Amino acid sequence: MVITNDDERLDATFAALADPTRRDIVARLSQGEATVKELAMPYAMSMQAVSQHIRVLERCGLVSRGRHRQSRPCRLEPAALESAMSWIEQSRRVWAERMDRLEEHLDRLQDGDRR
Template sequence: MSSDPLSLTLSALADPTRRAILARLSLGETSVTELAEPFAMSLPAVSKHLKVLERAGLITRGREAQWRPCRLDPGPLREVSEWLEHYSRFWDQSLGRLEKVLREIQAAPAEDIEP
């Protein structure tokens, strides 16, 4: 597995359970037990998902007595967003060119269009 930050983040985001965990953490910090409640899996399985998210830098885990709060760290998500923005501009430009061609075709008299 690649260890560059973008690859780690994208790999972590590839799993729907981890995305659901991040969605929950976007509401505020919570414990592993509370994070595990909506999932039909064991606490150790949820902990494995949390380790993946932590390795990707998407969450941090603290320690307050017996409570281990998890917190969202949105930094890596910003990096993904910036990476995707390049492709968003590409598609916007490509679709803009396509729109221009379609308008030219629509504006052309019917006899100018080849069958």
């Protein structure tokens, strides 16, 4: 199997989203830009620890930082989420089709038992 850059980015996205703090940060940023200080408020961790979480999200493309005067607000980059959602949807369709075929097969087996 050939690993592409898209595969590596998708792996990094899912790895980043495996952490509940990072999922919370993504959820917060879905409401709009926020500074690291604003993102750190609900957590009992240092600003440095929150910054590390944000760097993980930046590396996989989920978050970017802008520049506004002296602050560097974080913003969500929805394109990275869209590729993950696309992969999930494709997998969901494949498994739904497999389950439908299994159900049809089981129905045929049951019909054979009734004869």
